[in-house]
Structure formats: structure tokens, C-alpha cells
Amino acid sequence: xxxxxxxxxxxxxxxxxxxxxxxxxxxxxxxxxxxxxxxxxxxxxxxxxxxxxxxxxxxxxxxxxxxxxxxxxxxxxxxxxxxxxxxxxxxxxxxxxxxxxxxxxxxx
Amino acid sequence: xxxxxxxxxxxxxxxxxxxxxxxxxxxxxxxxxxxxxxxxxxxxxxxxxxxxxxxxxxxxxxxxxxxxxxxxxxxxxxxxxxxxxxxxxxxxxxxxxxxxxxxxxxxxxxxxxxx
Numbered sequence: 001x002x003x004x005x006x007x008x009x010x011x012x013x014x015x016x017x018x019x020x021x022x023x024x025x026x027x028x029x030x031x032x033x034x035x036x037x038x039x040x041x042x043x044x045x046x047x048x049x050x051x052x053x054x055x056x057x058x059x060x061x062x063x064x065x066x067x068x069x070x071x072x073x074x075x076x077x078x079x080x081x082x083x084x085x086x087x088x089x090x091x092x093x094x095x096x097x098x099x100x101x102x103x104x105x106x107x108x
Numbered sequence: 109x110x111x112x113x114x115x116x117x118x119x120x121x122x123x124x125x126x127x128x129x130x131x132x133x134x135x136x137x138x139x140x141x142x143x144x145x146x147x148x149x150x151x152x153x154x155x156x157x158x159x160x161x162x163x164x165x166x167x168x169x170x171x172x173x174x175x176x177x178x179x180x181x182x183x184x185x186x187x188x189x190x191x192x193x194x195x196x197x198x199x200x201x202x203x204x205x206x207x208x209x210x211x212x213x214x215x216x217x218x219x220x221x222x223x
Binding site: 032034036041042043044045046087089094095096097098099100101 | 141143148149150151152153156158164166196198200210211212214215216217
């Protein structure tokens, strides 16, 4: 089993809709979790860190479930500018592991 | 401005010709790492460094070397490049990824083609 698994999609989302996806991980020693956004072949940029209590930043909500070993990202009121690949990232044992990303395409 | 700078950004080279991709950060970060990104495989860690003179292998270290003689620099060395090392490479740095909220900063990427 890969350390971090994501369904690559693409997720075609009508503008204004809500989209949610999960990322599962192995290795319960994982310490920190993040969501990064990557636009086509550009460098990834931090979207948000993920906390067990759940956290929200504007239209974005992230959640961590350590018991079931997954993190989630929810995007409300999708904008065209949200079209990107969202990377799930975990840190543990001094190493960062990335998922392959969820590709989101917001359609007018 | 917080920056991770990679050079070169684009390079076409021939098999066997040694090359170095430089990476420099201006944030006094302890943690630096190199990744390659290939279609369908996502970002895979090549090497990382927890601090000066401390380096370790990531998931795909074969064919690569690194050094960390100064805190700000973390060059990636391909002693004898082969076509399967054609990829998009990212350098990244962070204060310490152990703490949630410590952002990982990425360079803009280096497109490397080995023919």
C-alpha cells in the first residue's frame, strides 16, 4: 500500500458547487498533514495545514481522522480559479510523502 | 522575499555528462529536500537534509547525490545522467515539517531532459 493515496480524478465540478475528496495514508507514525495546491506543472503551494479538530479557511475545510487514517478537503462555492491539482502531504519519520493529487476542473 | 531558487530552470543534456542543479533558500531553513515529478507517479522524494552535513535518502535516491555544506544551499548532482532521469525536479525547504503550520516552500522547478 502506498504511503499516501488519492483518487486522481479528474473531478469535474460545476461553478458554485461543493466538492470533497479524501486522501488515505498508511503509517500511523505520521505527524503532520497538509493540503497543497499545484497549478499545471508549477511548484506546489500550501493551501492549508490539517488539524485533528478540523480547520477552515474561507471556502476550504480540512479534516483529519487519525482512527481511520484519512484526511479530507472540502471546497464550497467552487470558483473557476479553484481548477488545480490538490496534493495531500504527510510528514513522518523525517520524510515528506505526497499523494498523486486530486485534479479538480471547475466548469462554468 | 522568502524564496527557494533553483538553477537551471530548463536543461537538455546528453547521457553521461555530469550535471548539478543548484538550490538556494534565504529563510535560514533547516530542512531541505529534492523531489522529482513524473506523470502518473506524483512527487517522489530523492534526498533530504535535516541540517548542515546531515543528509539522507528519500524514496528514489539511485543515480543522484547531494551535499549540504552550508545551510542555504542543497545542490542535486547527477554524476552520469540517463534518459530515465528526464523529469521535473523541485527543491523545497522548511523550518521543520514536524510542526503543523510550518510551510514547505518549493522552488519553481527544473525541467531536465537527458537524451
